[in-house]
Amino acid sequence: MLEKTFDPKSVEPRLYAAWEASGAFKPSQAPGAEAFTIVIPPPNVTGSLHIGHALNNTLQDVLTRFHRMRGKSALWLPGTDHAGIATQMVVERQLAAAGNIGRREMGREAFVEKVWEWKAESGGAITHQLRRLGASCDWSRERFTLDEGLSAAVRKVFVQLYKQNLLYRDKRLVNWDPQFQTAISDLEVEQREVDGHYWHFAYPLADGVTFQYPVVFDDEGKATEFETRDFIVVATTRPETMLGDTAVAVHPADERYRDLVGKDVILPIVGRRIPIVADDYADPTKGSGAVKITPAHDFNDFGVGKRHGLPAINVLTPDARLNENAPAEYQNLDRFVARKAIVARAEDEGWLREIEKTRHMVPHGDRSGVVIEPYLTDQWYVDAKTLAQPALKAVEEGATVFEPKHWEKTYFEWLRNIEPWCVSRQLWWGHRIPAWFGPDGHIFVEETEEEALAAAILHYGDEAPVLKRDEDVLDTWFSSALWPFSTLGWPEKTDDLARFYPTSTLVTGFDIIFFWVARMMMMGIHFMDGQVPFRQVFINALVRDEKGAKMSKSKGNVMDPLVLIDELGCDAVRFTLTAMSGQARDIKLSKQRIEGYRNFGTKLWNASRFAQMNECVRVEGFDPGSVKQPINKWIRGETVKTVAEVTRALEAPAFSDAADALYRFIWNVFCDWYVELAKPILNGDDAEAKAETRATAAWALDVILKLLHPVMPFITEELWDKTAEFGAPREGMLIVEPWPDLPASWIDADAEAEIGWLVDTVGEIRSLRKEVNVPPAAKPPLSVIGAGAETKARLARHRDLLLSLARLDSAREAEAAPAGAVPFVMGEATGALAVAEFIDLAAEKARLIKEIAALDSEIEKTTKKLNNPDFLARAKEEVVEENRERLADAEAAKTKLEAALARLEAVG
């Protein structure tokens, strides 16, 4: 006998181990089986499972289990990411916390050693947590972005791109993170709005030049008064960069400064003579219309500098202190300290004209949180623009589709405006760039040092040139971009690659469409002969707390999926996430919701318990197509419809539709009605009907277990196992059971109508009993007046059910309602409940009047519609017909209730 409730804690580890040991997680080798492939978005190797992972991986597992059961050769390929900056940061912090020497003192080799130690220590935690989620990954194929094979793929891609001129080295401004002292890509920069100032500085004109600056204007905007100036005003939010100024720019059409173009100013503090240039970049409507130009520290200024051949003077060190190009007194000062000092000096010396408060966007490193500096360095860039074109085309033409579709716009928007991708990082944890520099700076890009040396020998005609390998590593996302093919064995021509590429569905969050999805598209198409890496991208929502706030440790609103699994069971967590995944962008998760779905599991468990108590066991050779009892024909049809709906939903995929269909069918159809309807038969004397019902119930439960398994794998597998000992033998575990495929002909319209009638009638009577306050224990008799042949037959067939479900003493046909009976509409017939002793006459009158009024308003509305010639002429025939029926029904119902009201009034 089953226990009263399901105990997830004891069951989950046992079943997971059994699945894994059985080899069920490996793709089937069945001949001709179509492949279904998912590659996991690799979590950080040293990370731990958060609720976002739980959602993302639940959905992947639902798909994998579904397609596995459908007979596909299903592969869910797991793995982890080395997560360059993030991991290096963690280890550096640990070193600092432990009072260790920093990474620079330690040296590269020792530090990387430490990171590997940390990986060995904490890596694997997340994959064990995935197992707790029930993830049916093929662990025998697990990969890591820094493993031998993937590193080889990275080197090959780098070299090939270089040789195809799609990857190059360039000296230009990059986003520089002064804390980590590395370049980062545009995507890793976060614009944050902060309070700041515009400081207006007066730069003195050189050579005694003066000009007339307009100060008063007439109504037409014409200047009427001027002041003589021997300076030009520029505004800046970053005074410290003025030490690197090499020009002042004005707009060529700006009348005010026309005469100054070509003249010089003397840069305060520095004393450098710099030119005033005319450039479109200067916006006459902003500030004073004149702008200081610092080519080495501003992206726009860099462009201006190039156009005008200005020098770029870098005044910052890699950790954002002022360097040797700054006047001695400022050298070594932190950028923000220097800013204050310069403003103070400007004030002292009288060239600070104005301080304006402002809020503006300032770039910050997404990991470090510090202000990013545009910084002039040599870095490696991928020609993303070129690679983006086929990636765009693939989605435009539908080779890869996004679900929901609107995310394609986001994808297009970014790819159409893509900039070169800076892939080098001045870090130590990652794939070291396979580039070697010769003594004269010549670059040799090869997969191995030997090849580089060989190339160098060829190049220099020298026996043993001294090569120095590039110190830098690659952006983590570089290796992630190769994930769909590198994990399958590329560049080797493996069987896996042939079988499982392109992958089927990628399930991921919208926050990494740019970082990851778009780049996989670019790399996959480029290196896999134009074959897209995945046919579908399913974008899942972001999980937030129940108030809609992003979960974060500092807010203390983090919901740990592992704690939730401990408390409420894995299946409940999975079902909740599946049911809520329909949300466009956010999932607001509450524990209450998970409890509700835990209850759902218990409900199913108890339905199985009921079946077991009533000996509903599977019968070998049982054919649901041949059942005779209306309730069995009916539940058979409902089952068929549910199979169709769940199948459709999971194919799409539309996860929440599948969850809804399962919930409704299991709880509201099977438990609420079928089990109740089956009770009289199971407790009755008709042996044949009883046997049929037992077999049908067992069959339907089996289908339920199969349909629910992808979402709730543990409870279903456990029930599958617990019921295995009874009745017909089981072939094996539920996880590899074929997905149900039932004939539509099993939907029986007559049975549906008949049970529908029964359900409606019971509902009507229950509702009525409450309304007129019939005590629950009372069992009034029911009279049915004016029943047609069919209603009479149904009444006869289901009398017992009606009596027990509606709690009636009897149900008989009658000529007229007994005195004081409460009437209700029963199709063409009228039901009358003899409850005279309970009812309040006035209340009953009020009830009838209210119902008649409701019918009146419906009659009025429908009549109006049907009297509209345009409606009759233009609406679809079935809609018109539907309205005619509605009108007829309402009128018939009204007649009945009015008659009842008349009788009531006659009595009262």
Add this chain to the structure above:
RNA sequence: GGGCGGUUAGCUCAGCGGUAGAGCGUCUCGUUUACACCGAGAGGGUCGGGGGUUCGAUCCCCUCACCGCCCACCA
């Protein structure tokens, strides 16, 4: 500045051209032998505002308002 979402019952959300739905919460009732992690019943919405298209609009179009997110070179 550009773009993308959203605005439907107290809450969280479905529905997306033919009489407004679910779950949770609320209220009332219930110890009927699967289940109180339960059962029965009830109340609750002018589908953000304004235009338009249509026989008919929560659903399509335009517009406004508010909320959220992403992108954008810091004068």
